Amino acid sequence: MSKIIASAAIRGAHTLVGQAEKALSKAIEKKGKDTPVAYPNTAYYLPIIYLFLGQKVQKLGDLEESLAEAKKLLGDIPTDNLWLPYLGETLDSGVATLIAEEIIESLKYVTGPNPVNGIWLGFTDDSILRLQGIKLVDGRMPGFAAIAGCTKKNEDAVKLIRGLQERSILVFMAGNSGGKAIAEQLHEERIEMNWDTFLVPYGKEITAAVHALNFAARSAMTFGGVEPGDINAAREILTYNKNRVHAFVMAIGADPKVPKDQLIIDEKYATAAGAINFGFPVIADVNIPQILPTGICTYEHVISGIKLDEIISRAIELRGLTIKIEEIPIPVPFGAGFEGERVRKEDMYVQFGGKYTDAFELLRMKPMDKVEDGKIEVIGPEIDDMKEGGAYPLGIVVEVAGREFQEDFESVLERRIHEFISCANGIFHMGQRAIVWVRISKDAKAKGFKVKDLGEILLAKMHEEFTRIVDRVQVKIYTEEKEVKRLVDEAKEVYSTRDDKIGGMTDEDVEDFYSCTLCQSYAPNHVCIVTPQRLGLCGAYTWLDCKASFQINEHGPNEPVKKGKCIDAEKGQWENINAYIDVKSNGNLKKFNAYSIMEEPMTSCGCFECIAAVVPEANGIMIVDRDYTGMTPIGMTFSTLAGQIGGGVQMPGFTGIGKMYISSPKFISAEGGQQRIVWMSKQLKEEVAERCTALLEKMGQTDLWDKIATEENAEDPEKLVEYLSKVGHPALQMESLF
Ligand code: SF4
Ligand code: ZN
Numbered sequence: 232m233s234k235i236i237a238s239a240a241i242r243g244a245h246t247l248v249g250q251a252e253k254a255l256s257k258a259i260e261k262k263g264k265d266t267p268v269a270y271p272n273t274a275y276y277l278p279i280i281y282l283f284l285g286q287k288v289q290k291l292g293d294l295e296e297s298l299a300e301a302k303k304l305l306g307d308i309p310t311d312n313l314w315l316p317y318l319g320e321t322l323d324s325g326v327a328t329l330i331a332e333e334i335i336e337s338l339k340y341v342t343g344p345n346p347v348n349g350i351w352l353g354f355t356d357d358s359i360l361r362l363q364g365i366k367l368v369d370g371r372m373p374g375f376a377a378i379a380g381c382t383k384k385n386e387d388a389v390k391l392i393r394g395l396q397e398r399s400i401l402v403f404m405a406g407n408s409g410g411k412a413i414a415e416q417l418h419e420e421r422i423e424m425n426w427d428t429f430l431v432p433y434g435k436e437i438t439a440a441v442h443a444l445n446f447a448a449r450s451a452m453t454f455g456g457v458e459p460g461d462i463n464a465a466r467e468i469l470t471y472n473k474n475r476v477h478a479f480v481m482a483i484g485a486d487p488k489v490p491k492d493q494l495i496i497d498e499k500y501a502t503a504a505g506a507i508n509f510g511f512p513v514i515a516d517v518n519i520p521q522i523l524p525t526g527i528c529t530y531e532h533v534i535s536g537i538k539l540d541e542i543i544s545r546a547i548e549l550r551g552l553t554i555k556i557e558e559i560p561i562p563v564p565f566g567a568g569f570e571g572e573r574v575r576k577e578d579m580y581v582q583f584g585g586k587y588t589d590a591f592e593l594l595r596m597k598p599m600d601k602v603e604d605g606k607i608e609v610i611g612p613e614i615d616d617m618k619e620g621g622a623y624p625l626g627i628v629v630e631v632a633g634r635e636f637q638e639d640f641e642s643v644l645e646r647r648i649h650e651f652i653s654c655a656n657g658i659f660h661m662g663q664r665a666i667v668w669v670r671i672s673k674d675a676k677a678k679g680f681k682v683k684d685l686g687e688i689l690l691a692k693m694h695e696e697f698t699r700i701v702d703r704v705q706v707k708i709y710t711e712e713k714e715v716k717r718l719v720d721e722a723k724e725v726y727s728t729r730d731d732k733i734g735g736m737t738d739e740d741v742e743d744f745y746s747c748t749l750c751q752s753y754a755p756n757h758v759c760i761v762t763p764q765r766l767g768l769c770g771a772y773t774w775l776d777c778k779a780s781f782q783i784n785e786h787g788p789n790e791p792v793k794k795g796k797c798i799d800a801e802k803g804q805w806e807n808i809n810a811y812i813d814v815k816s817n818g819n820l821k822k823f824n825a826y827s828i829m830e831e832p833m834t835s836c837g838c839f840e841c842i843a844a845v846v847p848e849a850n851g852i853m854i855v856d857r858d859y860t861g862m863t864p865i866g867m868t869f870s871t872l873a874g875q876i877g878g879g880v881q882m883p884g885f886t887g888i889g890k891m892y893i894s895s896p897k898f899i900s901a902e903g904g905q906q907r908i909v910w911m912s913k914q915l916k917e918e919v920a921e922r923c924t925a926l927l928e929k930m931g932q933t934d935l936w937d938k939i940a941t942e943e944n945a946e947d948p949e950k951l952v953e954y955l956s957k958v959g960h961p962a963l964q965m966e967s968l969f
Contacts, residue, residue, distance in 0.1 A: 285460015
């Protein structure tokens, strides 16, 4: 244990606790002890305080108790750089630091300045946590890096960040060095920062780093079953994160005006001590003192003096991250970190589709002898023959052949085109089928990216992801207007034939349903049963997807389950399905009803696209999607609801569902189907309108759709019932739900 770190960390903790105390008394003076204090959209109160102290902070006055606890954890300020032989006291002051930082950051939501400002995003709410946290837990994101400070030159910052994005490592940014933050450098270089690009700037002060740790704290509570307020929480957090969340802190750049042998400010050492409590080691480019492994950590707590261009690989080694760098022969970086990146109009070289031209993509199965593996043809102009700023037509036709390939898999593979192309840096892709929109940036063009490279990406990824079923792939890319016009109509015919086929498939048509146990990595008792008419609650797995996934990998998360004897057709219960879930839920679930919300409904893991819940006053149900942050008529926001129904337990009256299920003829048929829907969040209602109204038309209930309320009509049960009676909603006359 280095004496400098110990004394600087303890001093920094004292400084921050002092700041928190000042900020708190000012806030109380101005607003009073009863003023509510909360982060937006979380069921975990102030997560750090909740985790370590078990305290459910709701009012400013409550924070006085939190502060008192933080003070108890503070060690005495060392008079000299005294020698502390073990981490104990430093770690306690690390917890005190995090509590103080949580107080400081949460107060900003009460007294301002608003932490969500310009490039800074502030606190991460629960719905983002669920969506992104799962990726960390199940390995899609190998880990996260919390970066404090800045590099000497902007170009070094860009290089570092691109390196992390290419490896799909999530990046949190907080703090600065000498007044400059790395996020500001990236902003100057016009790099897009948000959750989709894996780049999350929390705030310019080091106190904002607490958001990375309260993200980790909630991951541990949501996915890891760590109990808040337990005296062992600190140790459990460390064990959980050490094994499941591969994160590290990067301290970049020295701070001015600190002693030569100290290099960075006390508050950063204090925050580092907080991170070490979470099992997150600190890696620095400057020569701060190192700390070797102790206790249950088998790796160093602090390593330093690492050159910037080696820092990523050292961090990866240190935390044992499993990284797959994609080797695709294109001139731009490729990785999941680029998937959500947009290409703005000013940065665009050319575009295809959108509202400007015809564009489509189609994947077809062909006989072996009709596919020459690896062949890419561009039919029409290449990018060098295109004018800057222009819009051109585009047709991407992927032809695959494979002994195990079935026509049903076409749409499953086709749907991945979006993801594959989006992962290339500087290429934007949106939509699917005949509504695609593609942009190639000036930057990508300058690096030598060609239209043909779209084919390179698809060749490589189709082979890589679908080895079991795909033997040969060839790609034809059309940029010639006449050809695209001719082919787009053919493609549309293929799409509609497919839709009729899947749309027409019923649960009665098949012998096998499919299971999905992918989410057991964090909800160990949860099983999805996916049927042709009820897709997985995450919205990502339809019956066909599961079938393809099983063919691709027999030992994967999906397998066929024979339905067996039907016990109740209306509610959706089958003998063999019951037996199967009994085993797969580890005995926690004896049976369930696929089409009921009231009686033994399906369980929910946590990644539901929507939540359906009973509104007792209205004798109906409401459906809310995860993007809706407002209040629902049952008095709970999406995130509060999500906190209550996840984790694989059965909750009559509540169920997680995929969006497509809303327009299924089997939608809660046990309770009367779509006629029970009394309220939906507006954006969700708009999104599913086309499919739902088509179904309602078939059922002769066209007028129902307009009677369903949204937040514009009501946000509480009284108003809702009033609205429903006014429009004559059928649910009010239906048999009572209870
Ligand atoms: Fe599979 Fe269900 Fe998880 Fe979706 S929610 S990944 S269908 S277990
Ligand atoms: Zn899930």
